[in-house]
Amino acid sequence: MRIDLLDNLISDVSGRFGLTNDKARQLVGVLIALIFDEKRGGFAGFVRLFEQKGLGRLIQSWVGTGPNESISAAQVDHIFGAPLIGAIAGKLGAPVSATAGAIGGLLPNLINELTEGGKEPTGIPETLKSWVAGIADWLGDLGRFGWGALAAGAAAVGGAVAGGARAVGHAADATVDAAAYAARKTGNGLGKILPWLLLGALLIAAFLLFKGCKKDEAAVAASGTDSSVSTTAPIAAPAAQANPRFSFENVDGKATVSGQVASDAEKTKLLDAIKATFGADNVNGDISVDATTAPAGWMDKLIALLPDLKARGVKLGFDGDKIAIDTSALPEAERFALSQKLRSGFGGFEISGLWDKAMAALSSLKAGFSADDLIKALNLSGINFDTGSATITRDSYETLSKAAEAIKAAPAGTRIEVGGHTDNTGDAAANLQLSLDRANAVTAKLVELGVPGEQLVGKGYGQDKPIADNASEEGKAQNRRMEFTVLK
DSSP: OOHHHHHHHHHHHHHTOOOHHHHHHHHHHHHHHHHHOGGGGGHHHHHHHHHHOOOHHHEEEEEEEESOOOOOHHHHHHHHHHHHHHHHHHHTTHHHHHHHHHHHHHHHHHHHHHTTTOOOOOOOGGHHHHHOOOEEEEEEHHHHTTSOHHHHHHHHHHTTTTSSHHHHHHHHHHHHHHHHHHTTTTTGTTTTTTHHHHHHHHHHHHHHTTTOOOOHHHHHHTTTTTSSOOOOOOOOOOOOOOOOOEEEETTEEEEEEEEEOOOOOHHHHHHHHHHHHHHHEEEOOOOOOOOBBBBOHHHHHHHHHHHHHTOOOOOEEETTTTEEEEOOOOHHHEEEHHHHHHHOOTTSSSSSSSSHHHHHHHHHHOTOOOHHHHHHTTOOOOOOOTTTSSOGGGGGGGHHHHHHHHHSSSSSSEEEEEEEOOOSOOOOOHHHHHHHHHHHHHHHHEEEHTGGGGEEEEEEEEEEOOSTTTTSSSHHHHEEEEEEEOOO
């Protein structure tokens, strides 16, 4: 991989997302470690992850020789998870939104360069190993989010970097292997320096063990070192980070709050915003601080939503990347409006308690409802997808769960077509395929939720059956839809 191209990419991303070049370079190191994480199957496993998330076509555009499709910040959250993105942002000292955006800016070209000629790499290129080794000291923390033993992987990568001082500085593997090699060579003139090599090996190995890296000590034992020389034991890996939590209830116009965040700065930022919205005398409760808590990736979005929480009786709770809302005390129109704002602001989060026209209609179906009643309710559903993909956004899960309950209670023999439609942006053939992929994604989710597969048929219509004018953004939004039909 050409380093000059990577440097140009870093400069571009730094300028677009307000990162320094050093932070963008660190971010590249993180991405390389994630892409080649052996616990997830290396590069091939990274590609599979995209496929499992419904973004296989997206990553294949980067691997192939054609144009690279862009990836949105919401799609980045969907792939890696909001907690991991928040942790990376915390390590970089950068806003979560900028971090997600920068990852989206880096990934397409990084994957494209790693797969020159469409060939998938089997391991990290030699020219990039030092990039991962350079952030080995904090990769272990990211390993808590299900991405393998990243710290150990970074140490192993660093051990392969040529250059004595750099290799010693970044990798216990290289040092241990060197000590074992020297022990085998004591008869060839290296016996005089062996004690110094062994001492260096032990010191560096102890340092990396302290960082949480678990290493194979067989090579050290084979070197003949007396076990009494070092009594250093591996330090247990730190416990997984707790979810940032926050609960809010508007009781007679006063905000009652509780929760847990990672720092005093986060606590102050959130409480100051709540007091500014409701008045300091109208805020009850407190938020605790625990350094083992992951950064609150929802913080800025929540602060922007605070003016909409002034309606009496609103309840809202965050637990990591899950949100629960209770608007049952509000008039129906206000419930619809607040739910829509929540979906728009937190599309990458799993949201429960949303109330829209579809949920109201599905909840109102009486025992013995007809297939036509069911279809009318289903066609009020707003099922959202990541831009340009067939990945259903997590804010749509509750709607689909309610839809599955209703379909399972439909009259015997009811069969339903799930039709996918797009606007007219882009290539017609690609839109036809995308509409089919989305329809199949919805049917697959409904089957996962217990609907018999023989009741559902997915079909793609592309851009050929608009219900609104594609000349406006509002019209395009209406044309991007799922349409349910009873099959006779």
